[in-house]
Amino acid sequence: MNFVENVKVEKLLINYKTLEEFKRFKEYGNQELSMLEDLQSNIVENDSISPFYGLYYGETLVARMSLYRVDKKYDKYFEPQHEYLELWKLEVLPHYRDKGYGRKLVEYAQGYNLPIKTNPRINSQGFWEKMGFQKAKYEMQRDFGQNPLLWLPEGIKEKSAN
Template sequence: MEQIKVEKLLVNYKTLEKFKRFKEYGNQELAMIDDLQNNIIENDSKSPFYGIYYGDNLIARMSLYEVDRKYDNYFAPPQKFLTLWKLEVLPDYQGKGYGKALVEFAKGFQLPIKTNPRINSHGFWEKMGFLKAHYEMERDLGENPLIWLPKGVKEKATNS
């Protein structure tokens, strides 16, 4: 099997055109087009977007945001963590390891990760080592976040 390469996506109009392909597949709830448009300044701006290309086609993508420790209500002691948001693989490429490659890439930063999975995706996240968070932040509004912990990091206990 070929080596899967995750790349930081440039914040530019060319990437915006590639993102439109995802929206055409009916995944408007995951469309990052608005996110990208809001971040377009220049190619060298700091991008939260990562993706995998198959040839010239962007086939998988995610947003990965670093969150400062002052907003951490998940881990003990409070620390900086990543929010993995909007992981998506085009239908023709699903089940081929591309989603897993994106998650493994995120884990490579060795920071705790929080995600809010889509409906029917819990099995994927469990295989990737994510667990249900016991301590929910008010702003998650019952979205049932899942977390992944690198070795040596402890989750905060529930306040009950």
């Protein structure tokens, strides 16, 4: 039995304990992926709405992602215009990579059955393709100088270039 199959995705609280856990990720580099600054700017108290989700191995946070729900009035990606999720950052600590943690987080997001948009990070294109994401076809969909990747549930189509 695969250990990751039994791990549950947890919504991370916006508090100082989570801030300390996030500092472990920053030590491994990839500053672009660091969610530490996002968390610091959002700390209020435990009951704040958190966009952060994570997986633990024992007591250690080993994988995390930021997941934001975007109102359909801002949708420029899908037909019909649709509420969607923006999977902003996903990171797994180096020792825990290639064990299914990233897949588990993405499958959790896909479980909402909403379209998902992400921008691939460092050397991650193959991972996203395995998870069913495809490059946005519509030229106007370039985001932050990158081509976003999209995942579409049944019945939702990407906008065409016409």
